[in-house]
Structures are given as C-alpha cells and as structure tokens.
Amino acid sequence: MIPVAILVIWQVLASSNLIPSYRLPSPAGVWLAGVDLYERGVLYQHIAISTQRVLLGFTIGAIVGLALAAVVGLSARASDLFAPTLAAIRAVPSLAWVPLLGLYIGLNEDSKVALVAIGAFFPVYTTVASALRHVDAHLVELGRSYGYSGTALLSLVQLPAVVPAVISSLRLALAQAWLFLVAGELLGASLGLGFLLVDSQQNGRIDRLFLTIILLGVLGKLTDTAVGLLERFLLKRWGS
Amino acid sequence: MSSSSLRRTTAADALSVSIRDLSRSFGDRHVLRAVDLEITAGEIVALIGPSGCGKSTLLRHIGGLDSPSGGAIDIGGEPVVGLDARSAVAFQEPRLLPWRSITRNVEVGLPRGKRKGDDRGRVAGLLELVKLTESAHLRPREISGGMAQRVSLARALARRPGVLLLDEPFGALDALTRLAMQDLLLELHAAEPATIVIVTHDVDEALYLADRVILLGSPKGQPAAEPASILSTVSVPGVRPRDRGSSDLAELRVELLDGLGVPTHHLSTH
Numbered sequence: 208m209i210p211v212a213i214l215v216i217w218q219v220l221a222s223s224n225l226i227p228s229y230r231l232p233s234p235a236g237v238w239l240a241g242v243d244l245y246e247r248g249v250l251y252q253h254i255a256i257s258t259q260r261v262l263l264g265f266t267i268g269a270i271v272g273l274a275l276a277a278v279v280g281l282s283a284r285a286s287d288l289f290a291p292t293l294a295a296i297r298a299v300p301s302l303a304w305v306p307l308l309g310l311y312i313g314l315n316e317d318s319k320v321a322l323v324a325i326g327a328f329f330p331v332y333t334t335v336a337s338a339l340r341h342v343d344a345h346l347v348e349l350g351r352s353y354g355y356s357g358t359a360l361l362s363l364v365q366l367p368a369v370v371p372a373v374i375s376s377l378r379l380a381l382a383q384a385w386l387f388l389v390a391g392e393l394l395g396a397s398l399g400l401g402f403l404l405v406d407s408q409q410n411g412r413i414d415r416l417f418l419t420i421i422l423l424g425v426l427g428k429l430t431d432t433a434v435g436l437l438e439r440f441l442l443k444r445w446g447s
Numbered sequence: 448m449s450s451s452s453l454r455r456t457t458a459a460d461a462l463s464v465s466i467r468d469l470s471r472s473f474g475d476r477h478v479l480r481a482v483d484l485e486i487t488a489g490e491i492v493a494l495i496g497p498s499g500c501g502k503s504t505l506l507r508h509i510g511g512l513d514s515p516s517g518g519a520i521d522i523g524g525e526p527v528v529g530l531d532a533r534s535a536v537a538f539q540e541p542r543l544l545p546w547r548s549i550t551r552n553v554e555v556g557l558p559r560g561k562r563k564g565d566d567r568g569r570v571a572g573l574l575e576l577v578k579l580t581e582s583a584h585l586r587p588r589e590i591s592g593g594m595a596q597r598v599s600l601a602r603a604l605a606r607r608p609g610v611l612l613l614d615e616p617f618g619a620l621d622a623l624t625r626l627a628m629q630d631l632l633l634e635l636h637a638a639e640p641a642t643i644v645i646v647t648h649d650v651d652e653a654l655y656l657a658d659r660v661i662l663l664g665s666p667k668g669q670p671a672a673e674p675a676s677i678l679s680t681v682s683v684p685g686v687r688p689r690d691r692g693s694s695d696l697a698e699l700r701v702e703l704l705d706g707l708g709v710p711t712h713h714l715s716t717h
Contacts, residue, residue, distance in 0.1 A: 349542040352512055353606065354532060354559045363555070367546045445546045 232414040237421070240414035257388055257400040258426060260316070264323025265384040269377060271324070272331030279332075280339025281365070290336070297329050301387065305394050314395040319388070326387030330379035338372030339365060370445040374438045381434055385427045400426075461489040461642045462523035462533055462609030464509060469518035470674070471504055477674035478504050482518070484661065484677065488609075491636065491643040493653035496663035497707060500675040502646040503614050505663070509644060510536045510612045522610055532558065535608035539615040541595035543587040549598050550574065550583045556605030573601040576638055577631065593624040597631065604639050613645040617652065629655055633687055650703045654683055654696045662706045679706055 214234060220226055221233035228236070244250035275293070278285045304325060305318075312318040342365050350364045392401020400419050407415035464486040471479040478501040486492050494502045507513040509520060511531035520527040522534060535556065543552045553570045574580050577597035582590055587598070596616055603611055613632075617625045629652060636643060647653050653660045660681040665673040681703060684695055701713045 345538070345540060345542050346544060348512070349538070350555075352510065352530060352536050353555055353602075354530060359559075364544065367544070370546075 229411065229413060232417055236414045237417045240412070241418050244415070244418075252398060253400050253403050254422065254426070256398045257392065260319050260323055260391075260399065261381075261384045261388050261426075261430070264320045264388070265327045265381055267320070268324035268327030268384070269331050269380055272328045272376075272380070273335060273373070276332045276335035276339060280336040280369075281361075286336075286340070293332065297333070301325055301329075302390050305391065309395065319391040319396065319399075322391040323384045323387045326383040327380040330383055331373075331376045334372050334376035334379070335369060338369040342368045367445045370441055374434070374441055378431060378434050378438070381430055382427065385423065385430075389423065460609065461640045463488045463521075464610055464642060464644065465521040465524075466505075466509070467519050467521075469505070469508065469515050469520065471501070471508065471513070472516045472674075479515075479676070480674035481676050482663075486642060486644065488523075488642055489640055490659065491645070491657045493657035493660045494644065494646045494663055495648070495650060495653050495660060495703065495707065496675065496678075498648070500664050502663055506536070506612050506614050506644060506646050509610065510534045512536065532606070533608065534610040534612055535603035535606040536612045536614065537596075537599045537603045537616045539618050541587070541592075541599040543595055543598055545587050548584050548586060549579060549590070552587065552598055553601045553605050556602035558606055570601075570605060573604055576604075576635060577601045591624075593620050593628060596620065596628060600632070600635060604635065604641070608641050611639075611641040611643045613643065615646050615648065618648060625649075625652070630688065632656060650700055650707070651691070653703070654699055655689055655691060656687075657683055659683065660699075660703060662703060664706070664708075 217231075218234050221228065221231050221236075232240075241250065244253075275289070279289050279293070280286070301322075305322060308318040308321050312321060346364050346368065347360070350360045355363050388399075389401040389404070392399040393405055396402040400423055403419045404416060407413070407419065464484070466482055466484040466486075469479060469482040470477070482505060484492075494505060496502050504513060508515055509522070509527065511527050511529050511534070514529070522531065525533075527534075543549075544555065547555075550570055553573055554566070557566050557569070571580070571583075574583050577600055579594060579597055579601070582594060587595060590598070599616065600613075603613075616632075617628045620628060632643075632645075633656065643656075645653075645656060650660075660683060662678045662681070663675050664678050665675055666678065681699055683689075683699065685693065689696065701711045704711045
C-alpha cells in the first residue's frame, strides 16, 4: 500500500510543476532512463558487477568473520590475544581504509571486494564471537558430563546455540556489504551502481540517480530476502 | 512398554560408592575435609547441610566433574578418575537443549560411541516411565518445570548409570509438584536399579526418600567457614513408600533440623 501511495504522490508532485523536473524526475522519466540504459546494454553490466562485488566480498568477509569468531569465542586465550586488537581496528571508521586499500591493492576489483569484505567481516565477527562466549556454561557442562568433548560437544551445544546469532549477523553483514560497495564505487570505479551515482550526479542526470537509488534498494531487499529464507529454514531446525 | 521389559534393556546394575578421606580446597578455601562414606549398591542416600557447605561439591566429585585435593572415590570398586560413564548427574536446573525435542534431549543421555538398535525403544520406554510419552515431540520451552525435571531424570537414566547423582533436582519446583516428583523418583528407583545420591535442602524430602541421611557441615563450635565434614548419619526406619505423617520421622526431622542449626521450637519429651 505505502509504495503505491509514494508512487502516486511522486507522480502528482512531478507533474504539478511545484518541483522543477531537474530536481524531481517523474516516475515515467526514471523508467525511461532505465530502459535507455538497458537498451545500450550497460544497465546489466552495472548491476552485475556491483552484485558480484557484494556477493564475493560478503562471502569472504563472512567466512573470515566466522572463523575468527570461532577462535576468539571458544578460546579464552585467543580472546585475550586478539579481541583488543580487533576491537581497536573496528573503532576505525571503515571508509578510512579506502585510500590505504587503493594504495596497496590499487583502485581495481580487488580493492572494492576487499572493502566490502571488511564491511561484512565486523558484524559477523563481533556478534558470533560474543554469542559463543555467552553460550550457557551449564549446557556446556551438561554436555561434558554426558561424555561429549571436542567437536562432538561443539556440535551438540555451542554451534546450535549460536545459530540465531549467526543468521542475524549475516543479515547485518549483507546490509553493510551494500553500504561499503556504494562507498567503494563512489570513490573510484568505472563501472557499478556507485559509479552510476557519481556519473549521474556529475552529468545532472537526476533520472538516473533516482533509478540507481531504487535499484540499490531493490537489490538490497532481494539479497536480504534470500538470507531471510535461509533464516526461516535454520530457525525451524535450530530455534528454541 | 512395561517396566519389566525396560529392565531387560538395562545393562548396568547398581554400583557401590566408596569415599575415603576426601578433601577439597579451592585455593586456600577449604570446602571439604576428611569425608568418609560407604554407600552400598542400590541404596538411596540423601546429603543435607546448610547452603554452601559443599554438598554439591561432594556430589560432583562422585560424578567425576571435579577432582579431589586429597583422598579417593571408588564406584563399584574401581576408582573415579575424571568424567565417569558409571554415574549420571541430574542438576538443579533441567539443562535441556532448547532446540531439541524432548525425545532428542533424552537421547543425549544414551551411552556414547556404542549406539545400539534398542536405543529408540529405550528412550521411548524412559519417556513412558516419566509419563511424557504424549509430550515427546515438544520443545523444552513448551513444557512445565516439573516436566522438564522429568526429562532431565529420563536423560540421566538413559545412560544406564550404576549411580544416579541428583543435585537438588526438585529444589526449584512448587511444593505439590515436588511431592509428586518424589514418588516418581521412587518408582524410577524400583524400575531402574541404580544407587541414588541426592543432595537436598529439604529434610522432609530426605527422610521420605532415603535409606540414610548424611548431614554435612562444619563441626559444632567452629565457624561456618571451616571445611565441612560428615556430622552425623541417620538411618531412616521403615520401608518405602513411607508415611509422610509418621511420628518416627517427625522425631528424626527435629534431630536433623537441629543439626542444621534451625530452631525447631520442639518441646522435648525426654
């Protein structure tokens, strides 16, 4: 209902001349801008490269995040060793890494994927490490007293206990991944939705700006829905 | 499944427990000292004592969850070294895994490594014994506290323990559920011949269930911070199920409460 209402209000505002068209394009204008880009064959390229960067960076960041969270969350010694450093790194506003990554890796694919990975890493690492640290000690002792140890204990108690935390951290990480993607592409790219934003702004193509923003919203929602489906499946099995 | 067919699937028999000169310190805090206790196979022994006197610590030692600073413990003539498959513990909290069904929680108790074909029947039989067959598919959050404790008991029995260790298992239950659970425990003891050591705060519970009641605490005249030892042992007369209103038990009750340092306001008839 609300999206329809927004669309109607948008259309009314755009056609009422209250706001000039260089400030607010009409819905039809945005649609045509999309069709235009599509017919030139670049729309798909922008979407594909951005999605690829997000999925790659998200996967790498999530895997590294889960691995480090497991180490820090399960071993008190590793926690003492790594946790303060990681907390300090986390305190750095993440976009501060962009120039450094640019210098080290170059303003290419790898640096953008790396930036997305950094964005996805921290929510997963922080949430899952803390969840593992806070698994009910009583349940762990219970498992031990019934003869479970090592990986058997891990899969009996700790892993199922943190499944909800893992899923919610993945959702958060995905949102972060899109955020970092746009940031990375804004700051230097020749292709991708972030680049399309900058390019449209510089050329005064407000219709394309609107188009890109809507596309980012739709893509973010689509990937979030995918994780949401995974969530529903896993919580049915492991939820309480 | 009747309790006799359940018996057939029970491998382990009740085992004796022998505690000799056991002591335990945490740093320079001495909790237990010179504890000697012989428990015969199949006996029910209740440990009572003031809060923090080391009752649970003693129980955890028998289960191998804690290791003594001095002395030794045998189960069935063999020493206890670390976690022990011959005993099973039920804790004050039911400690159920919230993501598993009742059945799958009981399965946690099955002896590990050698899963047998009759395990499924064994779990079903235990659930019937604790009257949870109807609820077998539910998750822990869907059942009451008393039911959760019954699951915890079934899980402990699934291990076919020679010694069943109960750490205030009914402490968090309401008074009526508690009485029902005590009777259930006696039924379980009849169906599954294990030695039972139960830690409790409740003198009435101890007298209703146990063959012997062991009073733990610091010797009279010493500050409570001193390490605890066995102050007295009371053999409870009569066969179970006992008359909860028995006057013999009332006398023992006064004696035990007195030993716990609780004013009984009892007019001595001596």
